[in-house]
Amino acid sequence: MTGRAAATRRKxxxxxxxxxxxxxxxxxxxxxxxxxxxxxxxxxxxxxxxxLTVDVAPGRVTGFLGPxxxxxxxxxxMILGLDRPTAGQALxxxxxxxxLRRPLHEVGxxxxxxxxxxxxxxxAHLLAMAHSNxxxxxxxDEVLGAVGLDGRAAAxxxxxxxxxxxxxxxxxxxxxxxxxxxxxxxxxxxxxxxGVRWVRQLMRSLADQGRTVFVSSHLMSEMQLTAxxxxxxxxxxxxxxxxxxxxIAGSAVAVRVRSPHPDGLATLAARLAATGATVEPVGTDExxxxxxTVDRVGDLAYELGVRLHELSPHGASLExxxxxxxxGSVEYAGGPTxxxxx
Amino acid sequence: MSTDTMPTTRPxxxxxxxxxxxxxxxxxxxxxWTALAGLLLTAASAGQLAIYAANAxxxxxxxxxxxxxxxxxxxxxxVELTQxxxxxxxxxxxxxxxxxxxxxxxxxCTPSRGRVLLAKAVVAGTVTFALGLLLxxxxxxxxxxxxxxxxxxxxxxxxxxxxxxATYLALVGxxxxxxxxxxxxxxxxxxxxxxxxxxxxxxxxxxxxxxxxRIADVFPGVAGGHFLAGDAEPYPGWVGLLLLAGxxxxxxxxxxxxxxxxxx
Numbered sequence: 242m243t244g245r246a247a248a249t250r251r252k253x254x255x256x257x258x259x260x261x262x263x264x265x266x267x268x269x270x271x272x273x274x275x276x277x278x279x280x281x282x283x284x285x286x287x288x289x290x291x292x293l294t295v296d297v298a299p300g301r302v303t304g305f306l307g308p309x310x311x312x313x314x315x316x317x318x319m320i321l322g323l324d325r326p327t328a329g330q331a332l333x334x335x336x337x338x339x340x341l342r343r344p345l346h347e348v349g350x351x352x353x354x355x356x357x358x359x360x361x362x363x364x365a366h367l368l369a370m371a372h373s374n375x376x377x378x379x380x381x382d383e384v385l386g387a388v389g390l391d392g393r394a395a396a397x398x399x400x401x402x403x404x405x406x407x408x409x410x411x412x413x414x415x416x417x418x419x420x421x422x423x424x425x426x427x428x429x430x431x432x433x434x435x436g437v438r439w440v441r442q443l444m445r446s447l448a449d450q451g452r453t454v455f456v457s458s459h460l461m462s463e464m465q466l467t468a469x470x471x472x473x474x475x476x477x478x479x480x481x482x483x484x485x486x487x488x489i490a491g492s493a494v495a496v497r498v499r500s501p502h503p504d505g506l507a508t509l510a511a512r513l514a515a516t517g518a519t520v521e522p523v524g525t526d527e528x529x530x531x532x533x534t535v536d537r538v539g540d541l542a543y544e545l546g547v548r549l550h551e552l553s554p555h556g557a558s559l560e561x562x563x564x565x566x567x568x569g570s571v572e573y574a575g576g577p578t579x580x581x582x583x
Numbered sequence: 584m585s586t587d588t589m590p591t592t593r594p595x596x597x598x599x600x601x602x603x604x605x606x607x608x609x610x611x612x613x614x615x616w617t618a619l620a621g622l623l624l625t626a627a628s629a630g631q632l633a634i635y636a637a638n639a640x641x642x643x644x645x646x647x648x649x650x651x652x653x654x655x656x657x658x659x660x661x662v663e664l665t666q667x668x669x670x671x672x673x674x675x676x677x678x679x680x681x682x683x684x685x686x687x688x689x690x691x692c693t694p695s696r697g698r699v700l701l702a703k704a705v706v707a708g709t710v711t712f713a714l715g716l717l718l719x720x721x722x723x724x725x726x727x728x729x730x731x732x733x734x735x736x737x738x739x740x741x742x743x744x745x746x747x748x749a750t751y752l753a754l755v756g757x758x759x760x761x762x763x764x765x766x767x768x769x770x771x772x773x774x775x776x777x778x779x780x781x782x783x784x785x786x787x788x789x790x791x792x793x794x795x796x797r798i799a800d801v802f803p804g805v806a807g808g809h810f811l812a813g814d815a816e817p818y819p820g821w822v823g824l825l826l827l828a829g830x831x832x833x834x835x836x837x838x839x840x841x842x843x844x845x846x847x
Binding site (some may be wrong): 318321322323324325338339340341342343344345348350352353355356357358359360361362365366368369370372373374375399414 | 591595596599600602603604605606607610611612613679680683684685687688689690691692693694695844846847
């Protein structure tokens with residue numbers, strides 16, 4: 242075997258009609274990193290993205306969370322070279338997107354499921370994408386099959402596609418070049434429960450294959466089920482970049498204490514307050530304690546000999562962690578009618 | 584990182600971009616409707632101009648060849664109107680991307696703005712040239728019998744006129760594309776084109792002042808007109824062709840600059 246053939250075998254490429262990937266080594270790992278360095282975008286006086294410095298690593302699902310208008314989509318557009326950063330840089334494997342020659346083989350992205358020509362069929366849309374990056378036409382049918390769009394759905398003009406079908410088509414486009422880095426902006430919008438579960442499994446399996454998966458969502462509960470790592474932003478600023486468990490654990494946990502003995506409960510409340518915890522009575526038989534832990538409250542109750550009917554952590558969800566993190570950074574506060582958010 | 588064993592040379596990348604644009608253009612029905620509109624406009628316009636030419640002729644004797652016009656000249660006059668249907672093909676190739684949001688997909692696939700625009704120009708130019716040949720043929724077929732005795736159709740000249748019309752339409756199509764890439768809106772582009780091709784030069788020529796006439800001669804529509812008519816004055820036809828090509832090239836440069844600078 243010649244040296245050239247050996248080198249070719251180690252590289253990814255179309256072989257026997259299949260896109261064969263060569264994975265491995267620290268170099269390949271770095272090549273799959275998304276690195277944001279002081280990434281900033283201003284629109285006039287408005288700062289949409291404010292000095293974001295984040296590494297998005299391969300092999301896991303990184304959730305990108307933030308309230309509406311926080312700058313998630315703008316950040317993703319800057320990574321894809323669509324918006325020009327005002328300052329800082331966004332790199333993929335150390336290179337700017339605009340330098341990539343056949344980008345679909347390196348980064349796949351779903352930005353806007355509605356972005357398809359109203360009269361063009363989904364299949365033609367993907368076919369044009371494939372042509373531009375030298376991807377064989379049969380790969381189009383492969384990804385259409387992979388996202389569950391049959392021939393009839395793929396032949397329909399863009400305007401007749403439901404939002405859910407648009408999402409599937411967009412995901413098919415992202416998968417087209419079998420890229421090691423994938424980005425999805427709100428991919429479960431408009432999907433039915435089956436579709437949501439499918440996207441969840443897809444993200445998981447893509448990350449398990451060693452790919453970088455960067456998913457934005459406003460659905461905290463969805464992220465709790467899918468993401469390994471969380472990047473939380475509010476008003477363009479980085480609020481958290483940590484494993485999902487840490488983000489949840491870091492949030493203030495309330496402890497609910499219920500006892501049939503009002504006197505004992507009052508004693509417990511006084512002792513807890515003395516340790517610096519905030520205690521809020523709920524009726525005569527219940528307390529809500531913040532600034533303490535279930536363990537400490539339980540120990541104290543045992544010491545004081547107070548009989549408890551309930552001792553439970555409370556509200557330790559990503560939802561709450563998120564609300565705490567983004568409090569004060571929500572662009573539009575909800576009014577009394579709750580119609581504030583865009 | 585080049586994990587790709589496919590060729591990534593510039594020509595290969597450009598061929599890919601052209602194939603993508605070709606697929607996009609022919610996967611929407613608008614393209615065919617626009618071509619059909621161009622055909623009907625040409626037939627109607629060439630027919631009407633031929634009727635005028637025949638009716639306006641005060642010379643009663645066809646044997647006396649004064650007053651006989653060539654079919655090609657009727658065709659060339661009809662382009663004044665039909666060009667707007669054809670240049671719509673050029674500008675829709677990019678404004679449709681702005682309105683539907685697919686420009687982001689296009690730039691994701693081909694991040695080089697220049698390559699995208701040049702690929703669109705090649706496709707738009709090729710298609711409008713081919714359509715121009717077809718329109719020229721149809722215009723001649725309609726005008727010839729209407730002109731009757733008052734028309735002549737020397738084969739070589741007529742073919743030359745048809746090719747010239749196709750060349751003119753291809754360049755105007757590319758001009759429309761480049762301008763649309765910079766202006767982003769189909770309506771705005773069409774308005775600017777209408778002004779540049781017709782209104783402004785006509786207004787300049789109206790007072791018949793030497794300086795203003797010379798300025799009007801540089802405008803793309805006027806330059807193209809001199810090229811089509813094969814004029815000797817104020818400059819030879821090929822200079823008109825170069826001027827028009829220069830306008831088309833300048834529009835592409837402008838469009839590329841706008842695509843590079845603006846957020847998609």
